[in-house]
Every structure is written in structure tokens, then in C-alpha cells.
Amino acid sequence: MCSREQFKRWPQPLGRCSKLKWRIFPYKDLAKVTNNFDQSHCLGKRGFTTEYYGKFEDGCEITVQRFKEDKRYILQQFINETVILNYLPHKNIVSIYGYASHHEESLLVHEYLSNGNLAAHLQSEIAKSSKIPWLTRLDIAIDTANALDYLHYHGIIHRNVKSSNILLDANFSAKVANLHLSRKLPDGVPVHATHVTTDIIGSGGYVDPEYMTKGWLSVKNDVYSFGVVLCELLSSKLAKYWVLNEEENLATLLNRKIENQALVELLDPRLGFQSNLKIKSMMTATAELAALCMQCPQDLRPNMEHVLEILNGIKQGRYETNSIKALKIFHHAELEEATNNFGTFVGKGGYGSVYYGKLQDGREVAVKRFHDENETEKTINQFMKETEILSLLHHQNLVSLYGRTSCHCNKHMLVYEYISNGTLSKHLHESSCGKLPWQTRFNIAIETAAALVFLHDSDYVTHVSTIPVGTRAYIDPDYYDSGRVSDKSDVYSFGVVLFELISSNPPRLMEGTDYVSLAQFAKRKILNKELNAVVDPSFLFGSDKNIMEMITAVAELAFQCVQCPKELRPSMKQVLDTLEGIRKGTWGFNQVT
Structure with missing residues (x-):
């Protein structure tokens, strides 16, 4: 990955685009490092773009995306939507370095990842022995979920999640790429809200059926697509295989295999699950998670923060996906409304204050909000650990934990069932x-x-x-x-x-x-x-x-x-x-x- 220092010689963006913090690359410099966009530098075609590898004299490696002339409006739309204004650096999202234009042509410059995209690896494995072991695949899933969770928290829907948009570095760490089809939710609109749109974008086999047929746009569209990617990681077969070879859609097929205890028919036997019980348990739990992600209607699906928690749990040896899915991630605005802007104070403890609340579904809750002085990294980690444990425990004499606020939220809160008689x-x-x-x-x-x-x-x-x-x-x-x-x-x-x-x-x-x-x-x-x-x-x-x-x-x-x-x-x-x-x-x- 190139450093900021390496880009100082190029001018800053001018005018309205200066908010984007992208650099303007001279077209001639990009032509030079790609040998005038020679075929030997071509990394492949991706939708309406062609990608080229480039390397500057200081050693900085880049990928240059050339947009087809009749599709250059997509890049402009990306800028107009101001997705990038809220697009903060993240270890699992491909870094965009800048852009260039030449006559009617638009070019986007981002970091180069030497191991290409996930789809290419899975495609090559159909005829060869499996090169990516299961644990590496699970890490790729976790990296991807981490990126999508981050985007969703900032109100960004990717809209084109697929294995060819998941790039891999030299260590097979994954980064999500190609955000130019993304949509930023309007300010003030809850992240969990659903919108109706006629602008349907996506790739066959990955697109949420409710988005395709009803125009329901939400972060749960990405969750569905991620479920398809999980199936690809489990089977080593790309989504197009299932589209061409199965009468049922992938979600229906997966659920039927799980119900009939025939899941092994979908799993790649080269991943070692037949001889390793631990790997089999992890892959089975991941398949169950994929089925949760592809449920219809959208409301039944977990959000990406849930998905990330479940995947981390699977990696640590916890395979019960059904118990974890019940824990809801509440948004601050949702709890603010439920507690009348935290005007329903009930009591105070050593770590936080408790407020009475009533959710939109009618449930009465007790919202525990941690004191500011307790919002340290250590207590936040403890907060995450405690919610992880409490989500797995259910007993008639234990107060039920309904959920918590996002780990990205500035204010950490726990949402419990409300016990009317107090303490x-x-x-x-x-x-x-x-x-x-x-x-x-x-x-x-x-x-x-x-x-x-x-x-x-x-x-x-x-x-x-x-x-x-x-x-x-x-x-x-x-x-x-x-x-x-x-x-x-x-x-x-x-x-x-x-x-x-x-x-x-x-x-x-x-x-x-x-x-x-x-x-x-x-x-x-x-x-x-x-x-x-x-x-x-x-x-x-x-x-x-x-x-x-x-x-x-x-x-x-x-x-x-x-x-x-x-x-x-x-x-x-x-x-x-x-x-x-x-x-x-x-x-x-x-x-x-």
C-alpha cells in the first residue's frame, strides 16, 4: 500500500471535489506507469471498467480503473452521492488514491492487491486442488463482514457485494472494492430503514430478490449478497454455477440441504471437513449463517454487526448461530425515542444509569447507559464480552438481554427486559x-x-x-x-x-x-x-x-x-x-x- 507521502507531488482536488480529499493524477503519469494501458498491464474487465496495473518509480503499486465513456456518469454519480465524504480509511476497504480525466474518459486510482480477487481463486480451484484452506476462507469472510459492518454503520449500502469485488493482499487478507455503485442513506434516516427505488443495481446470483422484484433498498441487501459469498467459500462454486445448474434459488437449496441433513452435498470435500470434525462444525455453522443471511423477508436477516459477531464466534469454537441471532443491535436514535430522549430515569449504579423505555413493537425495556468516565477501551471490550456471554444465556430467573448499541456508537448501552416491580x-x-x-x-x-x-x-x-x-x-x-x-x-x-x-x-x-x-x-x-x-x-x-x-x-x-x-x-x-x-x-x- 502506498503512503500519503508518495502522493504529495500531485495537486489537490479543486472546487467542489476538494471535499473528497482525492488527488488529481495527471493522465500522462497514469499512461506512463501502465505502458500506455498496454494489454500486458491489464488485470481484467470488471463490469463497465477495465483495470490496469501500474508502478511508479518510487515503488508505489496502483490499480487504475478506466470507465467506459458511456458509463463515466457512474463515477460522477459516485462523487455526487458524496459516499466518499463518509468513507473513512478502514483496513478491510480498498483505499482510493485519486482520479484522472482525459477528454471524455474517467479513471479511478486505488491501491493494488497482489492476490487479485476472490472469485478468480475460486474459479481456478474448480479444476485444481483447493489452494485456500478453510481457516483462511473464514478469515476472508470475517474481513469482508468487518468492512460491510463499517460501511453500514456510516449509512453506506455497497449494492454490489460479490466475490469478484473482494480483493486479497499478499497474506490473503480481504478488502472490499468497487464502491462506485454504493448509495449513501440520507442524513437523519435510520440505518435500518428500507427505501423503495427503481434504480436496481447488482450482479446475477447475488442480488436480494426483494430488491430485484420490489425495489426494497436497505443494508439487508448487502447481507443477502454476503450470504451468497459465504456459499461460494463453502462450496468453491461461484454464484453463476447455481444460477445455471439449479432449478431452485440458492437460499431455497441451502435450506433444503440443511433440513434434510444433506449439507455435505454442497460443501467442497477438499476443505477437509470429512476428516476434521472441528472444520466440519465450523463449516456447518457458517452454512447456517449463510441461510440466515438469505432469508426473506429482509427483516428476518441479521445485520452485518450480528453476522460479524457470529463469524468471530465460529472461529473461536462457538457453533450455535441460532442463539446469537436473537441479540439485536439497537441504534441510538431508536433508544432515544423509546426513552423520550432519556427522560425516564429509573436508577443509577456504579457503571451507568438506567432508563425506562418502550420499543416500537410494544416491549417495555430497561436501557442501561454507561457513564462517560467508564467509556474506556478496556470497559468497551468488557462490554462486548459481557453481551456476548449474556446473549447465550437464557433462564426464567435471569433478566433477558434484548440487545445493545453498536460497538461503533459513542454511547454504549445495554437493553434488558423491564421488570415492573423494580429491585x-x-x-x-x-x-x-x-x-x-x-x-x-x-x-x-x-x-x-x-x-x-x-x-x-x-x-x-x-x-x-x-x-x-x-x-x-x-x-x-x-x-x-x-x-x-x-x-x-x-x-x-x-x-x-x-x-x-x-x-x-x-x-x-x-x-x-x-x-x-x-x-x-x-x-x-x-x-x-x-x-x-x-x-x-x-x-x-x-x-x-x-x-x-x-x-x-x-x-x-x-x-x-x-x-x-x-x-x-x-x-x-x-x-x-x-x-x-x-x-x-x-x-x-x-x-x-
């Missing part, structure tokens, strides 16, 4: 709320324990940390001192919650003139045989014997949960079993150990 803390510690009866509190304890058991049993949840996080009064002292977290850290925190349910006290309370943690206070009172000092007075008077026995048993369980060192604590499965036994009246606490 347990509010009902236990705020005087405006009525007192929760013991049986309700006990059921809350069991449901919370069930959720924690589910999390601890999940393959997706790992316990790796260097800096203790959480509310101090709930944090396991072992974790706080050593920075080593484990599932027993949750057991400690749950023990504190049990003491809250029993006492109605906050996790940190005044004792004399000093603040002490509820766990310390309760442990000391129980050891001194003063359990009554821990229990909410309303349960001591007028309660029947069975309730007091349950409270006593739960207090003993909570005592065990907050033991140090952590090895003395029960597991969450043991805690849940003990609570279930207490409810049935068939299991005393001493059976937990």
Missing part, C-alpha cells in the same frame, strides 16, 4: 414499599439460587479477573484481597442477600458509631446465640413456629455461605438443594455439609 433492594430498604411477607422472600431466595446454579453450570461463564468488581459489602473478602474470583465468590454474595431477606437491613449498616457489613454483624450475632438481633422484628412477633424454623435454617445457611476461607462454603447447587429441602420441611441445614 429487591427497593422493596427491602425503602419505606415507601410495603413489607414483603416471609414466603415471598423465601421464594425469591430459591429463584435467585436457581439462576446462579444455571450460571455456574454454563460453559459460557468463566471466572477470570484481576481487579475485584462489585458492591463492596457484597464482595467476597477472599476475592477482594487476592483478585482471584470463583463461583464461591457468588456464594458469599448470595449469603449477604439471604441475611438481607431475613433482617430487612441493608448490606452495610451502623453499629454504634461505626459502619459494619451485614455479613460481619450477622455472623457475630449468630456466634453469640443472638439470632433475634438479626431477624426482622415483624417476623418475631405473630409468626408461627414453622416460619421461625425456616428463618433459623436460612440464617444458618447464610452463615455457612459467608465463611472464610471460601473452601468452607457450600456450592450453589448445595445451597439450592438445601433451600428446596427447607421449603419442603424435609431437609435440615446440617445435611448441606
